[in-house]
Amino acid sequence: xxxxxxxxEPSTFSxxxxxxxxxxxxxxxxxxxFQARNMLRDDFAKGDLAxxxxxxxxxxxxxxxxxxxxxxxxxxxAFDPDHDHFDADSRREEPRWFMVDVTLERRFSRVIKLEMLxxxxxxxxAGMQLLRTGNRLSVMPLDEVHWKFILALE
DNA sequence: GCCAACGTTGGC
DNA sequence: GCCAACGTTGGC
Numbered sequence: 001x002x003x004x005x006x007x008x009e010p011s012t013f014s015x016x017x018x019x020x021x022x023x024x025x026x027x028x029x030x031x032x033x034f035q036a037r038n039m040l041r042d043d044f045a046k047g048d049l050a051x052x053x054x055x056x057x058x059x060x061x062x063x064x065x066x067x068x069x070x071x072x073x074x075x076x077x078a079f080d081p082d083h084d085h086f087d088a089d090s091r092r093e094e095p096r097w098f099m100v101d102v103t104l105e106r107r108f109s110r111v112i113k114l115e116m117l118x119x120x121x122x123x124x125x126a127g128m129q130l131l132r133t134g135n136r137l138s139v140m141p142l143d144e145v146h147w148k149f150i151l152a153l154e
Numbered sequence: 155g156c157c158a159a160c161g162t163t164g165g166c
Numbered sequence: 167g168c169c170a171a172c173g174t175t176g177g178c
Contacts, residue, residue, distance in 0.1 A: 060177070135176095136159075136160060136176075
């Protein structure tokens with residue numbers, strides 16, 4: 001089993017939205033970066049666990065845990081000309097973008113703030129992609145040791 | 155609102 | 167293949 005971190009802007013889609021969704025499940029659409037696409041398509045497996053991260057908000061940080069409930073499949077929002085995530089270069093016969101389904105496992109009792117993660121950047125969380133300057137991937141893998149350490153921060 | 159960092163695009 | 171221009175991300 002693998003571990004992931006997935007970013008979302010809560011003003012667009014938050015953990016509250018996921019908690020209210022049918023079966024607490026959503027398709028993770030709209031990823032339009034090739035490196036992230038490759039991971040969604042090739043590396044995500046059913047049963048993998050992912051941290052849900054709120055970005056571009058008052059208190060950026062990890063807010064809960066999700067489980068991958070369906071592995072990579074074509075992102076249909078790319079086919080819809082009326083959708084924000086439409087991409088004319090993605091065709092049904094040859095989809096360019098992929099997504100997974102995620103199901104909310106648990107909301108944290110408090111936000112594990114980015115600030116708190118940074119405090120451990122030089123030691124326990126050394127090498128964590130999220131903490132690398134300029135990292136803009138919205139989906140990234142996480143080491144098991146980092147996953148466990150972060151869980152203990154709650 | 156600012157700005158650093160990075161990905162993408164397109165001219166050559 | 168290079169690289170400048172541009173757009174986006176995302177913390178502050």
